[in-house]
Amino acid sequence: xxxxxxxxxxxxxxxxxxxxxxxxxxxxxxxxxxxxxxxxxxxxxxxxxxxxxxxxxxxxxxxxxxxxxxxxxxxxxxxxxxxxxxxxxxxxxxxxxxxxxxxxxxxxxxxxxxxxxxxxxxxxxxxxxxxxxxxxxxxxxxxxxxxxxxxxxxxxxxxxxxxxxxxxxxxxxxxxxxxxxxxxxxxxxxxxxxxxxxxxxxxxxxxxxxxxxxxxxxxxxxxxxxxxxxxxxxxxxxxxxxxxxxxxxxxxxxxxxxxxxxxxxxxxxxxxxxxxxxxxxxxxxxxxxxxxxxxxxxxxxxxxxxxxxxxxxxxxxxxxxxxxxxxxxxxxxxxxxxxxxxxxxxxxxxxxxxxxxxxxxxxxxxxxxxxxxxxxxxxxxxxxxxxxxxxxxxxxxxxxxxxxxxxxxxxxxxxxxxxxxxxxxxxxxxxxxxxxxxxxxxxxxxxxxxxxxxxxxxxxxxxxxxxxxxxxxxxxxxxxxxxxxxxx
Amino acid sequence: xxxxxxxxxxxxxxxxxxxxxxxxxxxxxxxxxxxxxxxxxxxxxxxxxxxxxxxxxxxxxxxxxxxxxxxxxxxxxxxxxxxxxxxxxxxxxxxxxxxxxxxxxxxxxxxxxxxxxxxxxxxxxxxxxxxxxxxxxxxxxxxxxxxxxxxxxxxxxxxxxxxxxxxxxxxxxxxxxxxxxxxxxxxxxxxxxxxxxxxxxxxxxxxxxxxxxxxxxxxxxxxxxxxxxxxxxxxxxxxxxxxxxxxxxxxxxxxxxxxxxxxxxxxxxxxxxxxxxxxxxxxxxxxxxxxxxxxxxxxxxxxxxxxxxxxxxxxxxxxxxxxxxxxxxxxxxxxxxxxxxxxx
Numbered sequence: 142x143x144x145x146x147x148x149x150x151x152x153x154x155x156x157x158x159x160x161x162x163x164x165x166x167x168x169x170x171x172x173x174x175x176x177x178x179x180x181x182x183x184x185x186x187x188x189x190x191x192x193x194x195x196x197x198x199x200x201x202x203x204x205x206x207x208x209x210x211x212x213x214x215x216x217x218x219x220x221x222x223x224x225x226x227x228x229x230x231x232x233x234x235x236x237x238x239x240x241x242x243x244x245x246x247x248x249x250x251x252x253x254x255x256x257x258x259x260x261x262x263x264x265x266x267x268x269x270x271x272x273x274x275x276x277x278x279x280x281x282x283x284x285x286x287x288x289x290x291x292x293x294x295x296x297x298x299x300x301x302x303x304x305x306x307x308x309x310x311x312x313x314x315x316x317x318x319x320x321x322x323x324x325x326x327x328x329x330x331x332x333x334x335x336x337x338x339x340x341x342x343x344x345x346x347x348x349x350x351x352x353x354x355x356x357x358x359x360x361x362x363x364x365x366x367x368x369x370x371x372x373x374x375x376x377x378x379x380x381x382x383x384x385x386x387x388x389x390x391x392x393x394x395x396x397x398x399x400x401x402x403x404x405x406x407x408x409x410x411x412x413x414x415x416x417x418x419x420x421x422x423x424x425x426x427x428x429x430x431x432x433x434x435x436x437x438x439x440x441x442x443x444x445x446x447x448x449x450x451x452x453x454x455x456x457x458x459x460x461x462x463x464x465x466x467x468x469x470x471x472x473x474x475x476x477x478x479x480x481x482x483x484x485x486x487x488x489x490x491x492x493x494x495x496x497x498x499x500x501x502x503x504x505x506x507x508x509x510x511x512x513x514x515x516x517x518x519x520x521x522x523x524x525x526x527x528x529x530x531x532x533x534x535x536x537x538x539x540x541x542x543x544x545x546x547x548x549x550x551x552x553x554x555x556x557x558x559x560x561x562x563x564x565x566x567x568x569x570x571x572x573x574x575x576x577x578x579x580x581x582x583x584x585x586x587x588x589x590x591x592x593x594x595x596x597x598x599x600x601x602x603x604x605x606x607x608x609x610x611x612x613x614x615x616x617x618x619x620x621x622x623x624x625x626x627x628x629x
Numbered sequence: 630x631x632x633x634x635x636x637x638x639x640x641x642x643x644x645x646x647x648x649x650x651x652x653x654x655x656x657x658x659x660x661x662x663x664x665x666x667x668x669x670x671x672x673x674x675x676x677x678x679x680x681x682x683x684x685x686x687x688x689x690x691x692x693x694x695x696x697x698x699x700x701x702x703x704x705x706x707x708x709x710x711x712x713x714x715x716x717x718x719x720x721x722x723x724x725x726x727x728x729x730x731x732x733x734x735x736x737x738x739x740x741x742x743x744x745x746x747x748x749x750x751x752x753x754x755x756x757x758x759x760x761x762x763x764x765x766x767x768x769x770x771x772x773x774x775x776x777x778x779x780x781x782x783x784x785x786x787x788x789x790x791x792x793x794x795x796x797x798x799x800x801x802x803x804x805x806x807x808x809x810x811x812x813x814x815x816x817x818x819x820x821x822x823x824x825x826x827x828x829x830x831x832x833x834x835x836x837x838x839x840x841x842x843x844x845x846x847x848x849x850x851x852x853x854x855x856x857x858x859x860x861x862x863x864x865x866x867x868x869x870x871x872x873x874x875x876x877x878x879x880x881x882x883x884x885x886x887x888x889x890x891x892x893x894x895x896x897x898x899x900x901x902x903x904x905x906x907x908x909x910x911x912x913x914x915x916x917x918x919x920x921x922x923x924x925x926x927x928x929x930x931x932x933x934x935x936x937x938x939x940x941x942x943x944x945x946x947x948x949x950x951x952x953x954x955x956x957x958x959x960x961x962x963x964x965x966x967x968x969x970x971x972x973x
Contacts, residue, residue, distance in 0.1 A: 144695055144936065145928050150687035255685060414893050415675030458929050467687035564670040584672050 147460075150467040152254045156241045162192045163330070165200055165354060166337035168207035169347030174200050176355055181330055184251035185464050185473040185508040193330050196353040201322070201362040204351040208293040208320040209368055211348030216320050217290060221277030228273030228315060230343040235266040238339065242332055246304055247464040249331040251473030251509070252427050254465050264589060265308040268607075271591035272312035275612055279317065282612045287619040290318030291394055292370035294615065297360045297384075299376045300326035300475050301430040301531075307333055309606050310373055311350060312591075317615035319371065320349050324363055326376075327356040328476050361387075369393060371615065375432070378529075378555075378600050396604025396614045398432065398596060400529040401557030404550035405435030405586065406540075406572065409444045411562035415584065417451050420535070423560060423586035425459065425513050428474055429533040432601075433558035435586055437526060439546050442539045449517055449537060456500040456513045463505075471533065474509040483511050483532035490516050490525035495536070521552055529555070543568065547575045556598025560586045579605070642819045643826035648866040651901065658819030665818060665862055671854035671890055680886040683929060684922040693921070697956050698736050699936055700920045701728060704943045705773055705909070706973070707742040709780075709877065715750040717973075718743055722754035724973035725770050729953045731969070732960070738949065739938040740771035740803060745796035748774050752800040760802060773843070774801035777828055780847075780876035782807040786824060793831040796840075803841040804832050805944075807876060810850045813860060821860075825867035843909055843942075844869035848887045849879040857887055861894040871907035877944065882912025885922055892930040899931070908935075911944025917955040920948055946973075 162178070164171035176195030183190055196204065216224070235242065242265070243257040252261070280286050294314045298306035303325055314321050325333035337352050353359060357380070364372045364384050374384050375398040388395050405423050407416050423435025440448045464472035474480045491497050495516040504510040511532055519526050519536040526536045540546040550559055559578040561569050569583045579597045582588060589595070594610035596602060604614050639659030642648075648656055652664050688696055706725045708717055721741055729735040737758070743751050751772045752759060760769030774796035778784035784792075793804055806828045812820040825844055832840040844864035848857050864872050872891055875882040888910040895906045908927070914920055920943060927935050935941050950970045958964050 143933055144692065144699075144924070145933050146692075147686065147688060148690045148692040150689045259685070411669070412672035412675065413669040414890075415672040415679070418675055418679050467685075564672075584675060 152465045163334045164194045166352040167204045195355040196359045204322045205366045207348035212320040215346045225273045225276035232269035234339045253469040253472040261305045268308040268312045268591045272316040276316040284618045288616040294319045294371040295363045295369040296323040296373045300329040303329040304332040313611045322351045330354045397602035399602040401432045401555045402553045403435045403558035404437045405560040407440045408563040409441040410564045416562040419586045424535045438537045461502045480509040486530045493523045495519045554600040557601035643823045645826045665859045677886045680889045683926045686925045702736045704738040705740045705742040706738045718747045718750045719754045721973045740773045742773040745774045748799040771802040773803035775805045777806040780878040790831045805843045807845045822867045829868040841870045843871035843873045845873045849881045873909040875912040877912030883910035896931045907940045909942040917952045
């Protein structure tokens with residue numbers, strides 16, 4: 142054994158106090174669902190973690206009714222300052238139970254503990270702290286004085302950042318005065334259910350947040366429920382389209398945060414070592430299961446070979462394995478179906494003539510795993526350059542001039558994120574100005590902050606989450622009558 | 630319009646072999662400057678983030694035991710005080726030979742590091758334990774001497790060279806020189822380069838062998854990572870065997886990001902030429918925990934083969950005792966305390 146084969150340093154699961162079965166969290170209490178229960182497994186071992194209830198149409202109905210009642214009787218009557226108190230309380234409880242939440246997240250999702258511990262959970266707390274501060278300052282949210290809440294928000298979130306996506310949805314909704322029915326992803330319900338326990342601990346009034354579990358059908362029942370005022374969805378573009386179709390013509394306000402095929406543009410004067418780190422972080426963070434991943438590397442032709450060589454050397458040092466080991470860099474793929482899609486698209490990439498390279502690593506025999514992979518010789522017409530793979534697969538393309546870089550970066554139906562690497566500030570600004578993407582990072586990638594709005598162009602969705610803009614998605618301007626006129 | 634080629638050439642500088650190979654035969658201050666200025670920049674935020682990420686590695690059980698022993702074997706146990714005396718140096722040497730008298734399995738340090746005038750006392754105290762001695766075998770402890778008007782480097786070239794030659798003649802195996810930071814910061818790269826070449830030559834012994842040359846960049850005074858990277862390339866091109874962060878007399882001394890950026894230069898030099906250059910962070914590394922982060926950074930940046938005394942050193946004084954405490958804890962399962970480790 143050599144030094145680099147670091148001795149195992151697993152985070153203990155002893156801190157978890159999981160139930161063998163979880164019900165639906167409706168009106169402040171757990172209750173069994175009417176649908177057929179399903180199991181949630183650890184994608185690293187395929188072992189069952191717990192049994193989860195499934196909400197059918199009737200359960201959805203009672204969750205929405207509970208949220209409506211809580212909205213009418215309690216939450217909309219509370220002052221902003223009092224709503225803020227609850228949010229602060231939730232944020233502090235998340236911090237207190239951060240280790241437990243991190244372990245649960247890595248267990249259920251397969252992401253490395255260093256990410257759930259250092260990124261996901263701290264950001265969850267940060268999101269609640271941030272929006273707690275907004276709760277009594279809604280007059281400054283940009284909608285004029287006394288903006289009003291919308292009512293009941295139906296929220297459907299994905300499996301790639303289970304608890305963080307929950308925070309992105311629930312924190313602004315509650316701060317703005319709405320009540321919530323949230324459905325976590327079928328493969329990652331665990332932390333949302335632990336979060337429900339936190340809500341009980343925080344003494345949040347019953348029905349203000351309801352968490353119902355289930356698969357796509359439950360989600361569809363929820364967003365189509367007639368008594369819902371707001372729909373917020375993060376997930377695939379295909380499902381986003383269905384939701385847009387089904388909410389069209391209703392009074393429901395809609396925000397969608399969908400897929401992406403982010404371009405990471407590396408100019409020849411880039412700080413090379415940091416650019417390599419940024420490329421790695423852009424596409425291999427969370428096994429590449431990130432909607433804003435930098436999955437298309439656009440590298441200036443003059444430095445292409447050097448960048449690819451260095452990238453391969455760096456990828457060879459990534460440690461793939463047990464998500465709960467503190468030294469793991471790359472964890473498990475969330476589900477067999479995702480793994481299947483990665484394999485399929487990668488095979489197509491090879492068939493279309495791109496050169497495939499994977500880091501030489503031993504993959505565990507059980508669970509879902511995909512090695513960090515790079516495709517070179519990729520053309521803009523290849524499917525691996527157009528379709529969202531949503532995995533640790535990077536497509537490398539080249540460009541010769543800034544104009545070509547911009548054209549290629551924008552040549553996608555998506556428009557969620559982009560990155561620019563250059564030592565020249567003026568070039569960074571000039572290029573950023575012409576990129577059609579909701580988030581553009583300069584000399585960094587995958588950086589998030591609750592104060593910064595996040596969202597996409599084109600097929601990446603609409604509406605913004607985070608910051609003041611994220612708050613506005615849960616508010617409407619005050620009713621005003623012309624007769625009374627004037628400003629308040 | 631034609632360009633006067635001879636005017637573009639600029640002042641010629643010492644024809645150091647590495648620089649001739651890499652930059653070319655027209656080695657001048659100007660070609661050196663162009664070369665150094667052509668090196669890719671460093672993004673400070675990204676570099677520090679990478680160093681921080683490396684610092685979160687969790688080194689436990691068997692890996693920790695290996696790391697603690699290796700830290701000792703990579704240490705240049707140092708005393709560099711105005712108040713140093715032959716007695717203090719003897720005491721330091723005794724500690725270097727037997728770091729923990731309660732556990733003789735504890736490895737010896739790589740070298741003792743002293744001022745030039747203390748070299749004879751160190752040599753005498755080491756006796757058969759000196760690396761150069763016939764009885765020391767393959768191991769043995771080196772003597773490193775700081776030279777060239779350490780720590781400021783503010784003296785004439787002649788004084789610096791005499792300082793170096795005298796330490797080598799007295800028996801120093803390694804010379805830790807300081808670069809002229811004033812010249813570097815005012816852009817006189819040729820001057821800094823020539824001086825390193827000259828000091829390297831002053832490291833030559835009568836028998837034609839050379840004392841190992843460590844070039845101290847004093848990164849705390851260079852201030853930016855771009856400067857550190859440029860100075861690292863310059864020191865290697867001029868013939869340095871090691872690049873070293875600091876004198877320990879200027880704050881900040883060694884930091885993980887600075888060391889990482891120097892290791893990246895060493896890795897790039899190895900990619901370019903196949904040659905292995907050493908790195909020595911010095912000053913400010915006081916705990917085992919901090920030192921282990923450096924081992925991780927070395928192993929994951931240049932590779933594990935760098936974790937040997939020819940290629941990596943810690944310049945430290947108080948670090949050794951913390952490592953011994955951790956070593957004792959690992960063996961016994963409980964912490965002892967400062968009364969159970971010897972001072973030097």
